[in-house]
Amino acid sequence: MGDGGSFRKILVVAELKGDAIHPVTLELLGKGREIVEHIGGEVCSVVFGCNVNKTKASELIEYGADKVFLFNDPVFSGLNTMVYAHNLVKLCKEEKPDIVLLGATCFGRSLGPRVAAALKTGLTADCIDLRMDEKGELIQIRPAFVGNILAHIKTRTKPVMSTVRYKVMRARDRDKGRSGLIVEKNAEAPPYGSIRLVGGAIPKKLNIADAEIIVSGGRGLGSPEGFRLLEELASLLGGVVGSSRPPVDDGWIRKEHQVGYSGSIVKPRLYFACGISGSPQHLFGMKDAETIVAINSDPSAPIFRVADYGIVGDLYQVIPLLIKEIKARRGIKC
Ligand SMILES: Cc1cc2nc3c(=O)[nH]c(=O)nc-3n(C[C@H](O)[C@H](O)[C@H](O)COP(=O)(O)OP(=O)(O)OC[C@H]3O[C@@H](n4cnc5c(N)ncnc54)[C@H](O)[C@@H]3O)c2cc1C
Structure with a gap:
C-alpha cells in the first residue's frame, strides 16, 4: 500500500x-x-x-x-x-x-x-x-x-x-x-466455502434514519400504551415513531425505533421528544434535526437546551391538545 x-x-x-x-x-x-x-x-x-x-x-x-x-x-x-x-x-x-x-x-x-x-x-x-x-x-x-x-x-x-x-x-x-x-x-469465488446461506431476513419495515418527521417517546411515557398516542400524532403528521433506549430495553417498542448512540442517527425536518430527558447518548442521535420540539414536565430537563420549541407539561395533556388542534385545522372529526 x-x-x-x-x-x-x-x-x-x-x-x-x-x-x-x-x-x-x-x-x-x-x-x-x-x-x-x-x-x-x-x-x-x-x-x-x-x-x-x-x-x-x-x-x-x-x-x-x-x-x-x-x-x-x-x-x-x-x-x-x-x-x-x-x-x-x-x-x-x-x-x-x-x-x-x-x-x-x-x-x-x-x-x-x-x-x-x-x-x-x-x-x-x-x-x-x-x-x-x-x-x-x-x-x-x-x-x-x-x-x-x-x-x-x-x-x-x-x-x-x-x-x-x-x-x-x-x-x-x-x-x-x-x-x-x-x-x-472478473470476480472469483473464494477457495474456502464453509458458509451456506439458507435464507434472507425479512427486511425492516421501518427506516427511521430516512424519516422526515419523527415523534419519539421516552421513559416519561410511563407505559407501552403511551406509544399509541405518539403513533396517532405521527400518523397525522405523516411521520414515524421513535424511542429513547429505556422503552426499547423494557420491551415497549422494537429496537429499530431507537434513536441515539446505540440506535440510529436521524436528521429529520421535525423531531418531537416526548418524555425524554436529553441524555448525551440520545442527543447524539438526533441533535442535527432541523427543528426539535420537546415536551417534558421537568423545566430543567437537558432536552430543552437543544430544543427549538419547548413545552413544559405533562405529555398526556399536551399531545391530545396538539392532536385535537391538527384535526380541527384539517377538518377531521375527533
Ligand atoms: C452504552 C450506552 C448506550 C446508550 N445508547 C442510547 C441510545 O442509543 N439512545 C438513548 O436514548 N439512550 C441511550 N442510552 C441511555 C441513556 O444514557 C439514557 O439512560 C436514556 O437516553 C434516558 O432515556 P429517557 O430520556 O427516555 O429517560 P429518562 O432520562 O428517565 O427521562 C425521562 C423524562 O421524562 C420526563 N417525564 C416523566 N413523565 C412525564 C410526563 N408525564 N410528561 C412529560 N415528561 C415526563 C422526565 O421529566 C424525564 O426528563 C445509552 C446508554 C449507554 C450506557
Missing part, C-alpha cells in the same frame, strides 16, 4: 440497497472528494453485484468517483460476505489504495473487519468524521466512552480503513456531466 503522509488513492466500497445505491456510499464519495481536493489524489469506488451494470457505476462517478471497479457476477447473488471479502482483498492488493471507506451498516460492519484482517491493517469502526491533519494524515473521529469524548485516531498501517456512520456526512449534488473511468473486473 502507498507510503508517506500524503494520500493518493481513496477506495469507497459501494453498497447496494436493492437496486439502488445506499445513500451512505454517496456521503462517503462526497467526503472522498473533500479529502483529495485538500491533498490531491483520486477517489475510486468498487461495486459488487449480480445484476449491476455500467449505469450504476456511472452514478458513482456522478457523485464523485474518478474510477469505478465494477464486479458483475452471479457469485454475488447471495449475500455471502466471504465472497465480497475475497474479491475486495484481491482488489486492494492490486490497486493499493491508501484509504478504504465503508458505511457502518450491517454490510460494511461485516465486510470491513474481514478485509482489514486479511490485509493486516487497522480499522476504525463507526467514525462520525474524517479529517486530514497538517501532515496529510487521516484523522478518524469516533465517539468513545459512551459518546462522552470524541477519539481522534490515526492508523499507522496501510490501507487506513474506516467504517463511517450513515447521515454524518454530506453527499455532493449529482453531476450528470461528470466523467470517469469504469473498469470491469
Whole structure:
C-alpha cells in the first residue's frame, strides 16, 4: 500500500440497497472528494453485484468517483460476505489504495473487519468524521466512552480503513456531466466455502434514519400504551415513531425505533421528544434535526437546551391538545 503522509488513492466500497445505491456510499464519495481536493489524489469506488451494470457505476462517478471497479457476477447473488471479502482483498492488493471507506451498516460492519484482517491493517469502526491533519494524515473521529469524548485516531498501517456512520456526512449534488473511468473486473469465488446461506431476513419495515418527521417517546411515557398516542400524532403528521433506549430495553417498542448512540442517527425536518430527558447518548442521535420540539414536565430537563420549541407539561395533556388542534385545522372529526 502507498507510503508517506500524503494520500493518493481513496477506495469507497459501494453498497447496494436493492437496486439502488445506499445513500451512505454517496456521503462517503462526497467526503472522498473533500479529502483529495485538500491533498490531491483520486477517489475510486468498487461495486459488487449480480445484476449491476455500467449505469450504476456511472452514478458513482456522478457523485464523485474518478474510477469505478465494477464486479458483475452471479457469485454475488447471495449475500455471502466471504465472497465480497475475497474479491475486495484481491482488489486492494492490486490497486493499493491508501484509504478504504465503508458505511457502518450491517454490510460494511461485516465486510470491513474481514478485509482489514486479511490485509493486516487497522480499522476504525463507526467514525462520525474524517479529517486530514497538517501532515496529510487521516484523522478518524469516533465517539468513545459512551459518546462522552470524541477519539481522534490515526492508523499507522496501510490501507487506513474506516467504517463511517450513515447521515454524518454530506453527499455532493449529482453531476450528470461528470466523467470517469469504469473498469470491469472478473470476480472469483473464494477457495474456502464453509458458509451456506439458507435464507434472507425479512427486511425492516421501518427506516427511521430516512424519516422526515419523527415523534419519539421516552421513559416519561410511563407505559407501552403511551406509544399509541405518539403513533396517532405521527400518523397525522405523516411521520414515524421513535424511542429513547429505556422503552426499547423494557420491551415497549422494537429496537429499530431507537434513536441515539446505540440506535440510529436521524436528521429529520421535525423531531418531537416526548418524555425524554436529553441524555448525551440520545442527543447524539438526533441533535442535527432541523427543528426539535420537546415536551417534558421537568423545566430543567437537558432536552430543552437543544430544543427549538419547548413545552413544559405533562405529555398526556399536551399531545391530545396538539392532536385535537391538527384535526380541527384539517377538518377531521375527533
Ligand atoms: C452504552 C450506552 C448506550 C446508550 N445508547 C442510547 C441510545 O442509543 N439512545 C438513548 O436514548 N439512550 C441511550 N442510552 C441511555 C441513556 O444514557 C439514557 O439512560 C436514556 O437516553 C434516558 O432515556 P429517557 O430520556 O427516555 O429517560 P429518562 O432520562 O428517565 O427521562 C425521562 C423524562 O421524562 C420526563 N417525564 C416523566 N413523565 C412525564 C410526563 N408525564 N410528561 C412529560 N415528561 C415526563 C422526565 O421529566 C424525564 O426528563 C445509552 C446508554 C449507554 C450506557
